[in-house]
Amino acid sequence: MYPSELKYTKNHEFIRPLGDGTAMVGITSYAQEALGDVVFVDLPEVGAAFAAGDEFGTVESVKTVSEIFMPAAGEILEINEELEAHPEYVNEDAFGKGWMVKLKLTGALGPELLDAASYQRLVEEESH
Amino acid sequence: MTELQMTPLNAVHRALGAKMVDFGGWDMPVQYPSGILAEHLAVRTRVGLFDVSHMGEIRVKGPQAMAFLDWLTPNAVTRLAVGQIHYTAFLTDRGTFVDDLLLHKLSDQEFLLVVNASNIDKDFAWVAGHAARWEVTVANESSATGQVALQGPLSLAVLQPLVDIDLAGIKYYWFAFGRFQDLPVMIARTGYTGEDGYEVYCPAASTERVWNAIMASGAPHGLIPAGLGCRNTLRLEARMSLYGHEIDDASNALEADLGWIVKLQKGDFVGRDALVRIKEQGLERKVVGFRMLEKRDIARDHMDVLIDGRKAGQVTSGAPSPTCGCNLGLCYVPLSHAEPGSRIEISIRGKACPAEIVPTPFYKRAK
Numbered sequence: 504m505y506p507s508e509l510k511y512t513k514n515h516e517f518i519r520p521l522g523d524g525t526a527m528v529g530i531t532s533y534a535q536e537a538l539g540d541v542v543f544v545d546l547p548e549v550g551a552a553f554a555a556g557d558e559f560g561t562v563e564s565v566k567t568v569s570e571i572f573m574p575a576a577g578e579i580l581e582i583n584e585e586l587e588a589h590p591e592y593v594n595e596d597a598f599g600k601g602w603m604v605k606l607k608l609t610g611a612l613g614p615e616l617l618d619a620a621s622y623q624r625l626v627e628e629e630s631h
Numbered sequence: 632m633t634e635l636q637m638t639p640l641n642a643v644h645r646a647l648g649a650k651m652v653d654f655g656g657w658d659m660p661v662q663y664p665s666g667i668l669a670e671h672l673a674v675r676t677r678v679g680l681f682d683v684s685h686m687g688e689i690r691v692k693g694p695q696a697m698a699f700l701d702w703l704t705p706n707a708v709t710r711l712a713v714g715q716i717h718y719t720a721f722l723t724d725r726g727t728f729v730d731d732l733l734l735h736k737l738s739d740q741e742f743l744l745v746v747n748a749s750n751i752d753k754d755f756a757w758v759a760g761h762a763a764r765w766e767v768t769v770a771n772e773s774s775a776t777g778q779v780a781l782q783g784p785l786s787l788a789v790l791q792p793l794v795d796i797d798l799a800g801i802k803y804y805w806f807a808f809g810r811f812q813d814l815p816v817m818i819a820r821t822g823y824t825g826e827d828g829y830e831v832y833c834p835a836a837s838t839e840r841v842w843n844a845i846m847a848s849g850a851p852h853g854l855i856p857a858g859l860g861c862r863n864t865l866r867l868e869a870r871m872s873l874y875g876h877e878i879d880d881a882s883n884a885l886e887a888d889l890g891w892i893v894k895l896q897k898g899d900f901v902g903r904d905a906l907v908r909i910k911e912q913g914l915e916r917k918v919v920g921f922r923m924l925e926k927r928d929i930a931r932d933h934m935d936v937l938i939d940g941r942k943a944g945q946v947t948s949g950a951p952s953p954t955c956g957c958n959l960g961l962c963y964v965p966l967s968h969a970e971p972g973s974r975i976e977i978s979i980r981g982k983a984c985p986a987e988i989v990p991t992p993f994y995k996r997a998k
Contacts, residue, residue: 539650539661539860540668542951543927561980563929565667565951566860594666 504623505531506598510574510612511622517598518574520612528574529602530562530593533626538564541593546582546603553577555613560603562593574616577606638684639777639838647856655749655875657685660858667860671953674824674865678783679857680845683823683830684838687751688776689744689758693767696740703761703901704734705884707894711736716804716819719892721757722902726883726909730754730874733821735806743817745778747874761901777838781845782828782857782865784996789849790829794818798829811841823862825869825994867948867959870920870992876932876947877918877961885909886963888918916944917969920991923958923977928984930960930977937976937983938968946977954994964988 509517515534519527535541543563553559553573560571582604586592593601617625635658644651649660660682662670673679691700701708706719715736721729730750735743746754755771762769781790787798796809796818806819814837822828833841846854863873872878878887885893885906893906923930930949935942949960960977968975971990976983 536650540666543929545927563951565671565864565953566661568929568931 505619505626507619509598510616510618511625512572512574512616513625514572516571516574518606518612518616519598519602520608524608525580526575526577526606526608527602528604528606530571530597531622531626532597533629534562534569535594535597535601538562538567538569539594540565541590544583544586544590544593544603546586547579549579549582551579552609553579555610571603573606575606575608575612576610577608579604580607581605636685638682639835640682640684640779640842643839643842644682644856649856649858652859654685654859655747657748659685660856662858662860663856665855667858667864668953670855670857670861671864673853673855674783674826674857674861675954676784677853678781678785678789678828678849679855679861680842680849681780681782681857681859681862682778682838682842683780684777684835685748686778687746687748687754687771687773688778688832689746689755690741690770690772691744691758691762691767692741692770693765694740695766696742697736699762699765699767700734700742700744701897702899703758704732705893705900705902705906706734707897708734708736708742709897713738714805714807716806716821717892718804720878720884720889721754722884722900722906723880724902724905726885726902726905727880728874728878728882728884728887729757729880731872731878731889733819735817735819750874775835777833777835777841778830779833779838779842779845780822780824780828780830781849781854782822782824782826784827785849785852785854786826786828789845789852789854790818790831793844793848801829803827812844814841816841823869823871824865825871825992826865826996863948864950864953867950867961868952868954868992868994870961872918873948882918882963883909886914886917914966916963916965918947918961919964919969919988920993921960921962921975921977921986922955922989922993923960924985924987926957928977928979928986929958930962930979930984930986935978936962936964937978938965940976940983942978943968943975949977952993959993960986961991
């Protein structure tokens with residue numbers, strides 16, 4: 504049910520490796536569901552560099568606010584500027600047009616990242 | 632952790648796909664699949680249905696019921712007509728809040744008090760404890776009573792076909808008894824959203840029937856179920872206080888900007904001496920509304936209010952306002968900064984973000 508080409512964090516971010524040393528990052532469909540209607544996504548500047556696990560932004564919903572953390576080390580190549588006018592894309596299509604940043608990876612993906620099946624189990628545990 | 636309490640509609644919410652949360656010890660729907668924004672908009676423009684069965688009902692009866700409640704609460708109970716409701720509070724002898732409530736006058740000798748769910752036991756003990764020297768009986772009818780709130784401009788159209796009461800004839804903050812289909816109900820023209828609407832009180836065991844009948848009647852009008860998430864954004868826009876936020880046992884009725892429910896001239900009541908003293912000395916702080924000046928800054932509950940870079944108060948409620956499209960909140964500030972136009976800052980994740988004091992309510996419906 505979660506896309507198998509993605510890797511996931513325990514904090515409910517996803518990373519989509521594009522095969523050319525870059526990757527897209529966002530929050531999972533489970534995360535957007537938990538947050539409810541997203542009204543603002545605060546993203547870093549292009550060029551900013553992060554280590555895996557670093558906080559890189561915040562997602563504000565009507566109800567609450569949540570920090571978002573880097574699934575892997577990298578440098579910001581691009582941010583999804585569409586989210587400025589359309590934060591609801593995160594709710595509508597978290598893995599697609601709700602993506603948040605594109606990264607130039609500066610290291611390998613860590614072993615702490617979950618595959619789709621493991622992430623599915625994590626979500627099932629958390630929903631109980 | 633103790634078991635969460637459930638309203639008679641718990642299974643209905645789950646079947647509707649609601650996201651359930653622990654709300655003051657109650658397992659309640661924060662939102663349905665439509666989401667907070669859609670639910671908020673439905674109530675502002677059409678109609679939404681809330682389960683508020685968690686609210687508490689305390690009945691006070693007896694020859695001295697009116698005199699007792701006039702002494703126990705700050706608003707003027709003797710001025711109410713039969714069938715009328717007012718907003719009031721239980722105050723401590725320091726003038727701070729035990730709870731806020733709606734007081735319904737059924738007769739000179741019978742009143743129904745509707746209190747916050749999380750305070751039911753405390754409130755019942757408070758009322759019963761003060762009742763000893765009065766000729767009254769106090770009954771906690773909370774678990775026997777179901778309650779739904781139909782809110783929004785189309786409320787009358789949705790509810791009227793189901794009841795034998797002329798709903799247009801019930802004025803704002805009045806109530807009437809009648810039949811909902813064949814069920815005995817009490818219907819009050821009240822709510823916690825800033826919109827027109829009705830609150831239907833029924834036997835707990837019949838709540839699901841009432842809910843389902845209203846949902847069916849409302850379908851052609853675009854009625855959707857509405858959760859506590861939008862209830863909070865709606866009440867915030869309407870500048871209605873929430874216990875545990877704007878009001879609690881550390882905030883007094885005058886600084887909470889609820890002086891209008893405090894009738895100091897009516898004679899003695901619990902909390903009066905303290906409030907007279909506070910009024911003489913002057914307030915130190917007050918609840919005010921504010922608007923964030925940057926679109927990206929959203930104030931949240933408990934964030935610090937800064938004046939000249941120093942902590943000067945706290946946000947009691949803060950959220951994006953779906954109706955105004957800006958980010959609003961309520962906070963305590965020193966009186967020096969309570970006038971509309973005053974500038975403050977809200978500390979959002981360590982950053983001082985500019986805000987302006989604005990008049991409240993933020994939203995007022997067209998009459």
